[in-house]
Amino acid sequence: MARSGEEMISDALTWGRSMLTEAEVDSPQLDAELLLAHVLGWQRAQLYTHAEQVLQSQDWARFAELITRRAQREPLAYLVGHQEFYGLDFFVDGRVLIPRPETEVLVEQAIAEGTRFLKGKGHLAIADVGTGCGAIAIALAFHLPPAEVYAIDLSAPALDAAARNCRRYSVEGRVHLLQGYLLAPLPQSVDLIVANLPYVARAEAASLPLEIVGYEPRQAWDGGVGGLELIERLLAQVGGYLNDEGGILLEVGATQGAAVQGMATRYFPTAVVEIFQDGAGLDRVVSIAPARDDGGMKGGL
Secondary structure: OOOOOOOEHHHHHHHHHHHHHHOOOOOHHHHHHHHHHHHHOOOHHHHHHOOOOEOOHHHHHHHHHHHHHHHOOOOHHHHHOEEEEOOEEEEOOOOOOOOOHHHHHHHHHHHHHHHHHHHHHOOOEEEEEOOOOOHHHHHHHHHOOOOEEEEEEOOHHHHHHHHHHHHHOOOOOOEEEEEOOOOOOOOOOEEEEEEOOOOEOHHHHHHOOHHHHOOOOHHHOEOOOOOOHHHHHHHHHOOOOEEEEEEEEEEOOOOOHHHHHHHHHHHOOOOEEEEEEOOOOOEEEEEEEOOOOOOOOOOOO
């Protein structure tokens, strides 16, 4: 659409929706609204109360750029620079995986477990492995105020994004960002280990949306040949890092619950292992409560 200089907000929305519909984006109307509201610094509702307002040339140019990028399947969250998760709003960009609603199940279970620890012990230490933008760690620190959270990631750029989010929610004093491989950077044992590690099997990558394979960091979603390589390596590391009566919570793929349950039982033969579903009724979180009367875990990688 060539700009005549008199395009109104309603015209821009119509054009944006048409462009995204042609590109087969899932929610063309909503995405066009969110992108234009982002450009103008407005709430979405204002687009309709000011529908006949003429767009300034610089706003039109910026909107057209964002629509073009969205049509190429760049994720909406990267275009607007933030994503809501567990009632909080997090800065995100191409250095980090975008937080998903299904991961909120992991946070819910961690808050329930953390609350139990706090009632019994009065203090709580948590490790969030593969923290990315810090969404899980910060949500836990926000909802469990006494907790000390160690947020670990192998990626220095991801930790830079997490630091920005920590500053936003003033939790720098309780969320400790650590760079390294799985549990190796932990300076102490913890009561709770939570992890949303990559779990996509390599053979499934071809079936993923372009928004993921084309833009989100591969190391944040590629779980290796079978999808569970990093989860197994984490379980092999747990010994010595988990306090007595501690627990482990792992996000898994929708078809992986039984496999991870079996894996957990091999490493912790007397553990209580449970699977929790997400809102769609799909397996999403495996909870492991290792018993300590057998001397801890078995095996190793």
